[in-house]
Amino acid sequence: MADVSSATPDPTEGIPERLVKNKDRMADHRLVDRDLLTPMMRHYVEMKDRYPQALLLYRVGDFFESFFQDAVTIARELELVLTGKESGKELGRAFMAGIPHHALERYCTLLVEKGYAIAICDQVEDPALAQGLVRREVTRVITPGTVLEEGMLTARRNNFLAALVIAGPHWGLAYADISTGEFFTTQASPLEQLTQELMRLQPSEVLFPTHAPDLIGLLRPGEPSEQLPDCLPVQFCYTLRSQLPFSQGEARQRLLETFRVRSLEGLGCEHLPLAIRAAGGLLEYLEDTQKDRSVPLQLPRTYTLTDYLTIDHQTRRNLEITQTVRDGTFHGSLLWALDRTATAMGGRALRRWLLQPLLDIDEIQARQETIQELVDHGGLRQALQQLLGQIYDLERLAGRTGSGTASARDLVALADSLSRLPELAQIVESAQSPYLQALQQVPPRLEALGRKLHRHLVDSPPVTLTEGGLIREGVNLELDSLRRQISHDIQWIRDLEEAEKQRTGIQTLKVSYNKTFGYYISISRGKSEKAPADYIRKQTLTNEERYITPALKEKETEVFNAQNAAHQMEFDLFVELRSQAGEQAEQIRQVARSIAAADVLGGLAELAIYQGYCRPVITPERTVQILEGRHPVVEQSLPAGFFVPNSVELGAGAWGTEADGSTLTPDLIVLTGPNASGKSCYLRQVGLIQLMAQIGSFIPAQAAILGICDRIFTRVGAVDDLATGQSTFMVEMNETANILNHATDRSLVLLDEIGRGTATFDGLSIAWAVAEHLATEIKAYTIFATHYHELNELASILPNVANYQVVVKELPDRIVFLHQVRPGGADRSYGIEVGRLAGLPPAVIQRAKQVLGQIEKHSKIAVGLRKGSRSEGSLSTKPTHQGHSVGEPAEQLDIFGV
Numbered sequence: 001m002a003d004v005s006s007a008t009p010d011p012t013e014g015i016p017e018r019l020v021k022n023k024d025r026m027a028d029h030r031l032v033d034r035d036l037l038t039p040m041m042r043h044y045v046e047m048k049d050r051y052p053q054a055l056l057l058y059r060v061g062d063f064f065e066s067f068f069q070d071a072v073t074i075a076r077e078l079e080l081v082l083t084g085k086e087s088g089k090e091l092g093r094a095f096m097a098g099i100p101h102h103a104l105e106r107y108c109t110l111l112v113e114k115g116y117a118i119a120i121c122d123q124v125e126d127p128a129l130a131q132g133l134v135r136r137e138v139t140r141v142i143t144p145g146t147v148l149e150e151g152m153l154t155a156r157r158n159n160f161l162a163a164l165v166i167a168g169p170h171w172g173l174a175y176a177d178i179s180t181g182e183f184f185t186t187q188a189s190p191l192e193q194l195t196q197e198l199m200r201l202q203p204s205e206v207l208f209p210t211h212a213p214d215l216i217g218l219l220r221p222g223e224p225s226e227q228l229p230d231c232l233p234v235q236f237c238y239t240l241r242s243q244l245p246f247s248q249g250e251a252r253q254r255l256l257e258t259f260r261v262r263s264l265e266g267l268g269c270e271h272l273p274l275a276i277r278a279a280g281g282l283l284e285y286l287e288d289t290q291k292d293r294s295v296p297l298q299l300p301r302t303y304t305l306t307d308y309l310t311i312d313h314q315t316r317r318n319l320e321i322t323q324t325v326r327d328g329t330f331h332g333s334l335l336w337a338l339d340r341t342a343t344a345m346g347g348r349a350l351r352r353w354l355l356q357p358l359l360d361i362d363e364i365q366a367r368q369e370t371i372q373e374l375v376d377h378g379g380l381r382q383a384l385q386q387l388l389g390q391i392y393d394l395e396r397l398a399g400r401t402g403s404g405t406a407s408a409r410d411l412v413a414l415a416d417s418l419s420r421l422p423e424l425a426q427i428v429e430s431a432q433s434p435y436l437q438a439l440q441q442v443p444p445r446l447e448a449l450g451r452k453l454h455r456h457l458v459d460s461p462p463v464t465l466t467e468g469g470l471i472r473e474g475v476n477l478e479l480d481s482l483r484r485q486i487s488h489d490i491q492w493i494r495d496l497e498e499a500e501k502q503r504t505g506i507q508t509l510k511v512s513y514n515k516t517f518g519y520y521i522s523i524s525r526g527k528s529e530k531a532p533a534d535y536i537r538k539q540t541l542t543n544e545e546r547y548i549t550p551a552l553k554e555k556e557t558e559v560f561n562a563q564n565a566a567h568q569m570e571f572d573l574f575v576e577l578r579s580q581a582g583e584q585a586e587q588i589r590q591v592a593r594s595i596a597a598a599d600v601l602g603g604l605a606e607l608a609i610y611q612g613y614c615r616p617v618i619t620p621e622r623t624v625q626i627l628e629g630r631h632p633v634v635e636q637s638l639p640a641g642f643f644v645p646n647s648v649e650l651g652a653g654a655w656g657t658e659a660d661g662s663t664l665t666p667d668l669i670v671l672t673g674p675n676a677s678g679k680s681c682y683l684r685q686v687g688l689i690q691l692m693a694q695i696g697s698f699i700p701a702q703a704a705i706l707g708i709c710d711r712i713f714t715r716v717g718a719v720d721d722l723a724t725g726q727s728t729f730m731v732e733m734n735e736t737a738n739i740l741n742h743a744t745d746r747s748l749v750l751l752d753e754i755g756r757g758t759a760t761f762d763g764l765s766i767a768w769a770v771a772e773h774l775a776t777e778i779k780a781y782t783i784f785a786t787h788y789h790e791l792n793e794l795a796s797i798l799p800n801v802a803n804y805q806v807v808v809k810e811l812p813d814r815i816v817f818l819h820q821v822r823p824g825g826a827d828r829s830y831g832i833e834v835g836r837l838a839g840l841p842p843a844v845i846q847r848a849k850q851v852l853g854q855i856e857k858h859s860k861i862a863v864g865l866r867k868g869s870r871s872e873g874s875l876s877t878k879p880t881h882q883g884h885s886v887g888e889p890a891e892q893l894d895i896f897g898v
Contacts, residue, residue: 011027021084044058056138071096078097106151145205146205169189172187193305212227246277309709309710322355335351342385394595414453482569523544607698624748627701629685649666669803713742715732716752749783
């Protein structure tokens, strides 16, 4: 054996010293002479060679053990004791770490969350019947994207497994949640759209085909690999796979066989070769990891990115749709503010809706109609929400049932939920809106399945499936007969104690049982000499002697045989029930999707009533009109009535033009005002209201008329991107460039402080040019918040630009923020006052005022603007071939000589 300790770094580095029993042990199984290993260790190494990318957990008795380098990894990640086991002749001890078999799910959850894959090598024969080494096989590989167990999943969030194929600028994507059965495919270009789609999905694991088979394995988040293209975000787990299952022929055939179809035309991907390849590769991976388990996925649904409102990752982050910017928490996000769902299915559906708002007006209005009906009929809404709270997660119950992993408690939960469907249909029987009408018919098969499960299963079954207690009395005559026999035999054993007391005269005699020795007669040591001659000594303890008799042994055998037969019969009956339920998995999921949608809309109706939301008018025209709008999250974070509402009007399409051709409402608003006065809140509130309207929700406003936006862009704040060496200003410019290169006249653009990360006049010039380009070339709905008051001149030059300001009230010794947005441009930023409010020392405040006075006195731009003239230092309005140019800025002054 090679000297591992000298050939490699210390394998126990990073493990607390108290958990390491001895460092002089084998760490790498690849350096071991396998001929010298014990049979069990040799088999372990063989299994490890077959699953090099996974941590191998090997069943030994009541534990799942790991050895060699896997033991080191597991001990470090789970903070377990790292010990050792004899590995073979002349080899010494190998590192070992283990977990109890009953805690497997808990520890696997921790490992999967850290980005590891786990191969479960379990015993596949009864140890009592085994001759020699107990036969073991890998029964399942658990990876971040293939989790089915309820305890390893987040209830209100999908767990997506994605697969990619990239060919030049084109790419194909397939993704599935095997716990719910959802399966989607798409194909598009360029690669930057793939990046944005992955950021939207946040997949737990991404499959990627590589030309280097020796590198096949799982890369944890952040692990570098030359096999991955630069366009793929580094924060995901990537599993490198062989090219073969991603080839066109293999993938196509696997899709046809899996879904038993003759053509892919009906799936919508016949002419999308990259999407087909990605979908086929994903299916092959599921076959490889799930082994003998089948994972029932729905027919793949093909979609295009243009089917939905596009929201890039930066905009999702800035609008805090699913988590906050500051600390990444759910509390304080838009999803937190809107989620009033009663089921986990509804929670997941609301998240999906927020990340994929609609473009189709008819679909939006169908959701609005359902919300309106629930708002108008309070009794219907309350009854619906109350009943939905009694329905379990049907999507995931169907997934576990269809894959054969459902427990008895899962089937009881399924039966309870299915039994609620007729009552649900009765509640909505008079409903007129489309989403409620979908619940008016209960599939007869599901109703019958619910009744059958209730008839067969006890109300509170045990966790284990092999120890009985699952099936009700009266279901199976043979099972009932066995149970009567067991009860009769156990009663005989109970009566034996009293009979033996009378026969022996030993009143302290007891008949007891334990799993190791079975039934026995216990007599204290002091009276053991009175034991009858037919007593056979079984065990001697400090204070007692234990015996058996031939009759007791015979009865014990009868009890055990009957119990084993009964347990096996119960298990077989349960498996048959689970199989029958699994055959209905797809129909259960269809019902679950309808329930989830109704749940979301019921929650939005509840929100609309208690928060005072209005139904927006959705129009094909080009307009954004919001009367007295409010920020949906900030409003809930403040005491009732504290939030100051504000209005906005953008886009001229709905209102026509004046006789001279000028627009009545602007395309671009230049928004000025002090720091901390609410400009950023105003920008975000407009974006969130538009987004809410396009998922079909009512909105926090007095009234609104909204056109359909194709994209929402935000640029609010920026941070250094140290990983790529980009400064704050470079990040800002990248984001701004993305907006200018992709926005259309149907896009909503929300910009905050463009050009603030560089020299004043450079920044002003960039801000002016960006605003001018948006107003004259793109004509997107735009709100441009800035402290460059010079941009107010744009409103006098361009007919589709208007000035608005966040007003403040000036008092002799302070300013009061009113948080009101009104027409007109501000000429001050009150930055020094904001600094005073923040606690800057008085000396600093005083000096800042002195410096500001000198700047205002000598700045040509400031002087020109104060006089209302276009002086030499102000911005020129001389038109160019593309609009209006920016004149030469005034010279910078030496202010430190004051």
